[in-house]
Every structure is written in structure tokens, then in C-alpha cells.
Amino acid sequence: MVVVGAGFGGLFATKTLRRAPASVTLINGTTYHLFEPLLYQVATGILSEGEVALPIREIFRGHDNLDIKLGWVTDVDVAEKAVLVSAPDGRERRVPYDSLIVAAGASNSYFGNDGFAEHAPSLKNIDDALELRSRIFHAFEMAELEEDPAARQRWLTFILIGAGPTGVEMAGQIAELAHRALKGQYRHADLAKTRIILVDAADRVLPAFDPPMSRDALRQLSTMGVDVRLNTRVVDVDAEGVKMETADGTERVEGYTKIWAAGVAAPALGQRLAAATGAETDRASRIRVNPDLTIPGHPEIFVVGDMAASNLPGVAQVAMQGGRYAARVIKGRLAGRPLTKPFRYFDKGNMATISRFSAVANVGRLHFRGVLGWLMWLAVHLFYLIGFKNKVTTLMHWVVSFLGRGRPQRVATTQQINARNALTRPTPP
């Protein structure tokens, strides 16, 4: 059988299939599993990319029934039961399947304004995180270099579009950078003048969370100096700033660094799969599946995680539980004991960090905030991080960053700077 994607859904499906009496092929476009919930810490210099990108081959060392193939699945031949894989060697390969678990995740949607992407990168993969890291630290350096006060203020202005967990966590971290971690390191730029603007069309931050958590998060963000603009839509993004629209009219805010944390869409593969199977999709092109996560009329194809249309939030837990469920259905069929229970999501809660020592979390009907929420956040993320070594080194970096004020990971590569600025680096030494 074939598993597409090594995100949380594909990872847990593959783990569950370990002792299945069948050979499993896991296909992923990169060599690593990405621990997306901590990607914002890569973008803000706390963790290195290696700490959130675990080599798949290391995770599954010793899984004898598993073949890991590097490549992007571009299409599914439903009639012939094979997926088409485009590998980094430029070749297309066909991989046959009897059962198929598709867990290719979601990508960011710019709601049809794909031109925004260049000016406001999103935060979905390692490239994004390293690009944002490079832009954020570069912005402070440029503010230091710049002599013109207006241009300097544009370098010290950060605009975050979307107040879900990513937008909130990035806003909190940039505030920590400006007001704590980088404090006292610049002579010409006054980092106290840093403006962090968090915009959302909804009427509260963290709109997918319970309202009391939104209130707590908003209060905490305001304390940190984040300028939260609710009921506000971003209608244009260019190199120099953002145009926003409220019920009262439009406003332009100037700022060089923009981050897109709004909108989710299924990847192109979702649309291909829907077309091939005749499955229905929702507005975000996610596939409507049966209660057992299979595509109607295709009991051999499962869709789990962010690619499936549902009322469930786009969080790791949903994908993990979906991947595990689909693998169990397949194992049940192989054993001649079909599983008849539909997929049921067990909600373990939601959480988002606002700053060090402060987070909001809910577990069932319980709400936590401040230090208690933050300790829960810490414990949960350490628990779910893959691999003992990773838990240890990540904890180390958290100690360094949260107790001290260092941001150990700040490197911008020349490749990034050149690609961005189209500058020629003058005769490097």
C-alpha cells in the first residue's frame, strides 16, 4: 500500500502500518517530517531547521516492510491504481497501490492574490521559515543602516496578516525580539519604535479557539505592544506596505516586512484526486470523504488531515488521529476483521504561545493562560516532538532562549539575500 505525505497524517499512518502483513511505500517531497507547530520558532531564530525537520529515514529505521520514496505525487491514476511521482531527478515514476492513504496537507491560500506571496511570504515549510528568518533579522540590520527616519520606521514595521495561531505566535516572537532579545544591540536604530501590526477580518484573534482564550490572547498581545486590528481586511500588499479595509474605510500602512498567516487551501493534488474520483470538494478544494475517511465509491482511497473537508480544525491532532484510523481500517481488512466504527476525532485541546512564560490553552472545558498555559504548551510540544535526541536539544534551546535572551539561529544566506534583493554581492572575501 502507499502513503502520500510524511506530515502528521502520513507519519502516524506509516507508524501504525509497521507490523502490517504487507509492504508499504511512503512518498514525500522532502526527506524529512516537518514539525509544523514549531516552525515559527525557526522563523524567529530560536530553533534550527534540523530540530523541526526530522529525517524520515531516521524515524523509520528498522521498519522492514517500508520503502521510502522521495518525490512529489502529482496525480493519481484511479483506474489503474497507481500514483504518479515526480522526483527531484526530473523523472516521473508510477507507483502502484492496492490501498492508498493521501495526506498531502494544505498550502497557504492568498485568496486569488498570488502576487502577494512575493511581498508577504507565508509559513508552511522550511524554505518559508528560513526566508522569514532572513527577512526579520535583516530588517533590524537595515533599520540600523538606514539614515532616513521614514525608511527606518518602515524597516521597523512588521505586518502580520491573519490572527490564527501562526500570526499570534509570530507577532509575540517579533515583539520579544525587538523588546528583549535584540535590545541594546543597535546604536542607530531605536528598537523601542518597532511596530507590530496583526490584522484579521474576524472580530477576534484565534477565531478557531474558544472566545475566552481569544480575549486572554488579545490582552496579552496588547500588553506586549502588538497593534491588533480586528474586523479589518487586507486588500492589497506591495513591497512598501499594505492597504487595509474596515467598515470605516481604507487605510494604508507602510512596512517592509509582511507575513501571510491567513487562508488555507488543499494542494493541487487534492483537485486532481477529486477530478479523478468524482469526489465533491468544499470551498477550499478539500475532499468530502465518507465517515471512514474513504472517498465515496473508492473504499481503497483514504484522505486524512488537512486535505479532507470536515468541521475539524487544521491541527496536527486531527491528521495524526486520521492517519492512525485509516491505517487501522486497512490492517483490519487485511486481517479479515473489517473495522466498522467511523472516524471520531478526540479533541485534546488547542494552544498557542503568546510570549515566553505566557500561552493560552484549552483542554476540554478547562482554560489555561499565562504561565500555566505556557507550561502546558511546553510539555505537550516536547511530548509530541519526534525522537529523544530532538526533545533534549530542543529543550536546551528553549532554556537558552527563554531564560537567557539569545536567539542562536539568525543566519541569512547570501543566496537568500541575493535572490531577494537581486543585489550582486560585491567581491566577497
Add this chain to the structure above:
Amino acid sequence: MVVVGAGFGGLFATKTLRRAPASVTLINGTTYHLFEPLLYQVATGILSEGEVALPIREIFRGHDNLDIKLGWVTDVDVAEKAVLVSAPDGRERRVPYDSLIVAAGASNSYFGNDGFAEHAPSLKNIDDALELRSRIFHAFEMAELEEDPAARQRWLTFILIGAGPTGVEMAGQIAELAHRALKGQYRHADLAKTRIILVDAADRVLPAFDPPMSRDALRQLSTMGVDVRLNTRVVDVDAEGVKMETADGTERVEGYTKIWAAGVAAPALGQRLAAATGAETDRASRIRVNPDLTIPGHPEIFVVGDMAASNLPGVAQVAMQGGRYAARVIKGRLAGRPLTKPFRYFDKGNMATISRFSAVANVGRLHFRGVLGWLMWLAVHLFYLIGFKNKVTTLMHWVVSFLGRGRPQRVATTQQINARNALTRPTPP
């Protein structure tokens, strides 16, 4: 006064000038000090780039007389006493000086064959290390994907040109990757077939070290399966392999991954400075300086480290001691007590790791090898790493990599893969 470069020379000069009764400007092309002796560990997945790239502003936090400027120094106006700085904002700035310490390091030389660079990157900066990391781990993945046995063998062949410390350390680490760290992680590629070829025109490895150390290193490399070719010159490098020349004739070796670890040249700034001051240079365009490290006729300009012509090896210690010496001369002049002693290098010894638990080292006339050499290597590198936090996290990663077999840092970015292969990533999810 102005210090050019935040390598070992510039760093120690700036540190020494901390309490000088004058304002100091440190100019560097990147925001970080690069701990070059451990760059090969970034290229082979042991350390993250943040661990060898220490933010300069963090190192010098609290140095009140210091202004740090980001930019590449492209020229020196000797008559007007000003350096020209090209900053990443695309502007040129003039920074005046009364005293000038130039410590812009060295770059790799392809001996006039600059076309080799594309196929055989060198290892002088973070971009190089990340590019090599991406190529090395990618090669194993490509060997796994490739069905043709000859092409697979080309992916499993690594050719290192130059058997100085970088070539030797890289060869040892790639051998560890193939035979230990990545062992058992691939189904189709047989990593036991990995070929590692280390080529040098000299008659021994580590030619700058004492001959007994070269013999020990050679023996250890051979034990690890590294194919060492001495008295062998590389005359051509292309995408598919390398042409080598010995006294017996020429041979072509096929291999996709080549690493250039030979040849050092002064940066372009060295030639500009020599032209501006009329200073003599050696064959590698390094500037001939007075015994007090000043340029003849220009007692206000010091050249330290790899940019200065001398019989001293191009190691960190020479640059550190030179930077400290130049700063002391300047401080002496400011205090009205000119230093009259010429610069004297105190040789603390040389060392190179061959593999985990094995290194060669000499301290004075004492030679160490094997575990003892390796423990010395460990202690010395930890001692010289800047910053307590860095020492701790680096030690952690060493424990993980040397006792376990993990290589935590393996990420290749899509930007790198696309730039290299000019491939379009097919519809990423």
C-alpha cells in the same frame, strides 16, 4: 579606528580595543562571526549553522565604543583615510579611519579554473557549507532513486580535492555518514559501495603538519576506506567527474559530488589595498607587511591573518594573535607608549579530526593521535567556541552525533535544489 572583517583576526582586534579611549567601527559583510574550524560539521549534518555563526552584535553587546556596520569593504582610499563599504541596501558608504586593521581573510583559489567552482564547491562560508550539506545528503537520496547501477555508483562517489585539514576532515565525515550514520536507512542503494577519493598534489596528507602526523592520518583514513591519491593533480572537473594526472599518466574518475579543499587566495580587497599602498604581494596576492604587521610606508594600516604574506599557516591562531597584536600597538600609540616588540606568533599546535574518537594533534614537539588526539581536539574547540550557550549546545550535538549516530542537521532547501538542478518543483503541496 576601523576594523575590517569579523573573522578571528577582526574579532580579537575588536575585543582588545574594548577599553581603548577611541571609537571603533567594525565592518563585516555578514552579521555573524564564522567559527570556520567547525564549518565541515555543518556541511556534514552535525551542527546547525547557528552554532558556528555567532551574531557579532551579541558577542559585542555592551561594548560602548563600538559601532558595527554591515557591508563589504570594496576599497581603501589611502590618501583620504577612508574605506568604501558596499552595504546590502545597495548603497556605497565611506567610513573614515585614523588607524585601520584589515582582516578580511582568504578565499579559495581554483588556480585560475574558476569554472570548477560550479561542480566542486569549496568550504569557506555558511552558504558553501549549506550547499555542500545539501549536495552530500542529496547524493545518497539520488543513489536510492536511481535504477541504473553506473549512475548509482556516480552518486555514491565523493571526490575531495586537497588533503589539508578541510579535505581530511570532510573525507572522514563522509565515510562516517556512509558507513555508520546512514547505515541501514536505504533499501535500494548499498552504502557499503560508497567511494571516497581524497586527492592531493603533495606527497602526503596534511602537508602543513609534521610528517609523523601525516602518516598517522593516512593510516586512519585508509582504515576507514578512504582512497587517498597523493602526488596527483586534478586537471579538469566537470559535472560527471574529475580528470587526474600523476607521473604515470592521466585518469578520469566519475563521481557527481566534488568538493574543493585546495588553494587559498587573498580576497579582491587585498589586491586593491596593495595597489593603493604600493605594497608587495606574494604569489597568492597576500600583502607583505612590516614586522609590526603594518604596510610599509603606512604605519596606520595593519594587515592580519590570512591576508598577510608570511610563512605562518592559515589557521585561526595566527589571525587571533595578529589581531590582538595590532590592537595593542594602536592602544600603545594612543597611550603615548608605543609598542616596539615585533609580532611573534606563538604556535599552540595543529590538529585535525579524522573520525569520531580519532584525531591527530601536535603541541610543540609532542604528537597525539587516536582517542587522545581527539579528546584534545574536543577540549580545544570547545574552549575557543565563543559564548557559553554555544559551548553547551555544541557539546550536546557532539554527544548526540558521536555517541549515537544521528546527524540532526540534514535539510536541503527547495531554493538550493531548484538553483542547482534548475528543476521546477512540481506543484508542491
